[in-house]
Amino acid sequence: MTAPCYAKIDTLLTRSVKASKHFHPEFSFPDADVILRSFEGTLYRIHSYTLRTTSGLFDTMFSLPQPPKCKAEPQGRGQASPGNGDDEPEEIPIYESDFVLERLLRLLCSIPIPSWESYDDVDRVLTAAEKWDTPGPIASIRAALTCPEFLTSDPLRLYVLAKHFDWKDEAKLAATQTLKLNLHDPVYAPTLARLSSKDLLPLLSLHRKRRDTFKRLLDSPERFAAGNRQVRSTDRVFQAD
Numbered sequence: 001m002t003a004p005c006y007a008k009i010d011t012l013l014t015r016s017v018k019a020s021k022h023f024h025p026e027f028s029f030p031d032a033d034v035i036l037r038s039f040e041g042t043l044y045r046i047h048s049y050t051l052r053t054t055s056g057l058f059d060t061m062f063s064l065p066q067p068p069k070c071k072a073e074p075q076g077r078g079q080a081s082p083g084n085g086d087d088e089p090e091e092i093p094i095y096e097s098d099f100v101l102e103r104l105l106r107l108l109c110s111i112p113i114p115s116w117e118s119y120d121d122v123d124r125v126l127t128a129a130e131k132w133d134t135p136g137p138i139a140s141i142r143a144a145l146t147c148p149e150f151l152t153s154d155p156l157r158l159y160v161l162a163k164h165f166d167w168k169d170e171a172k173l174a175a176t177q178t179l180k181l182n183l184h185d186p187v188y189a190p191t192l193a194r195l196s197s198k199d200l201l202p203l204l205s206l207h208r209k210r211r212d213t214f215k216r217l218l219d220s221p222e223r224f225a226a227g228n229r230q231v232r233s234t235d236r237v238f239q240a241d
Contacts, residue, residue, distance in 0.1 A: 021043055022041065022042055022043060023042075023043045023044070023045060024042050024043065024044050024098075024102065026102070026106070026111060027044040027045055027046055027102075027105055027109075028043075028045050029045050029046065029047065030045075031047075032045040032046050032047045032048075032089075033047060033048050033089050034046050034047065034048045034051060034089055034092065035088070035089045035090070035091045035092065036091070036092050036094045036101065036105075037091045037092065037093050037094060038094055038096060038097060038098045038101045039094070039095055039096060039097050039098075040097065040098050042098050042101075043091065044101060044102075044105060045089075046105065046109070048062055050108060050109060051108070054108045054134055054136055054137075055108070055132045055133055055134045056132070056133030056134070057131065057132045057133050058132070096128050097124075099121070099124070100124050100125050100128050101128075103121075103125045104125055104128050104129055104132070104134070104137055107125075107129075107134075107136065107137035107140055107141075108134060108136065108137060116144060116150075119150070119153075119154055119157050119158075122141060122144075122145065122150075122161075123157075123161070125137070125141065126138065126141055126161065126165075129141070130165075138165065142165070142167060142170065145158055145161065145170065146170060146173065151173065151174070151177055152177065155174045155175075155177030155178045155181070156174070156178050156181060156183075156188055156191050156192070157191055158170065158174040158177075159171055159174035159175055159178060159195075159203065160191060160194050160195055162174055163195065163196075163199040164194075175202075175203055175206055176206075178203065178207075179206070179207065179210055183203070183204065183207060
């Protein structure tokens with residue numbers, strides 16, 4: 001009975017595992033030296049230079065001393081044959097969904113992205129971009145949030161995001177748009193809970209000032225004579241008749 005060739009078996013197993021791996025079609029650069037793995041298991045092959053120059057997190061990560069790669073075992077069982085891809089970069093697990101990771105990498109690589117469909121999508125990608133310390137994608141998303149679709153659909157949520165990232169112009173614009181909302185409605189409680197007191201109080205103050213101004217204008221006889229003019233004695237006589 002012929003003894004099994006363990007080197008060939010290991011090579012076949014390695015090729016089988018590699019064939020089962022799923023690389024994202026937009027991020028499978030053959031000469032890239034970093035592989036990111038999403039929460040769903042999709043692989044993203046990308047250049048470390050791109051990550052290092054666009055993300056503070058990866059710049060710090062790649063500047064740290066890296067552990068040495070495992071050396072090849074001596075000839076015998078378990079030795080991998082040349083050219084089987086042992087030089088493949090080690091996968092880095094990224095605990096983000098495919099949607100978030102793909103959108104963020106597209107922004108980092110200046111690849112066009114589809115239109116944003118909801119604040120939930122924007123919020124998820126912004127959270128990841130902040131963790132990665134990526135000012136470029138954050139600036140791109142900031143520009144998209146001032147379009148009428150987002151500004152009018154949920155201005156309170158835009159105000160929360162603007163205050164979190166200290167976007168003064170966007171916060172002022174969003175605060176004005178929230179004047180059409182009743183902030184005491186329980187539906188807005190979860191969103192308001194995300195605001196600190198120093199950011200919530202100016203918003204409530206703006207609503208109170210606009211309400212008081214509107215009431216003052218309604219009570220002004222110069223603007224609205226009906227119901228605001230002083231009733232004369234003759235008027236009472238005619239009203240009695």
